[in-house]
Amino acid sequence: MRNMPQNTHNLEEITIPQSILFHPDLSPRERILCGVMKELAKGEEWIEATNTELASMIGVDPQIVSNSIAKLRDLGLITVKFALTEKTGVKFRQYDKGSRKVSPFRRIYLNY
Numbered sequence: 001m002r003n004m005p006q007n008t009h010n011l012e013e014i015t016i017p018q019s020i021l022f023h024p025d026l027s028p029r030e031r032i033l034c035g036v037m038k039e040l041a042k043g044e045e046w047i048e049a050t051n052t053e054l055a056s057m058i059g060v061d062p063q064i065v066s067n068s069i070a071k072l073r074d075l076g077l078i079t080v081k082f083a084l085t086e087k088t089g090v091k092f093r094q095y096d097k098g099s100r101k102v103s104p105f106r107r108i109y110l111n112y
Helices: 028-041 051-058 062-074
Strands: 078-086 089-094 106-110
Touching: 028 051, 028 062, 028 106, 051 062, 062 078
Parallel strands: none
Antiparallel strands: 078 089, 078 106
């Protein structure tokens, strides 16, 4: 039996922007993920959510979310940054393709 999506963030509805809804390279699942991330952002330009959290919201395995995040990043629809702890506080560094993440603290910036 598949995991049923959990509405742990009280998402009443999601809005999928036209640029995402009609994007020729996105699957229906990726479009839904974009809508969920847009709703989580609540008007901000970024969200902090793990693959596991996002996966539970749309009822898929976290690896599927990971693959979708990578695809959205490669298409330029999102920017992923990881936290670096420094003496002056927490700074976020952009993810470089092929490098390892430097921290479990991740921000996903929405470019749509």
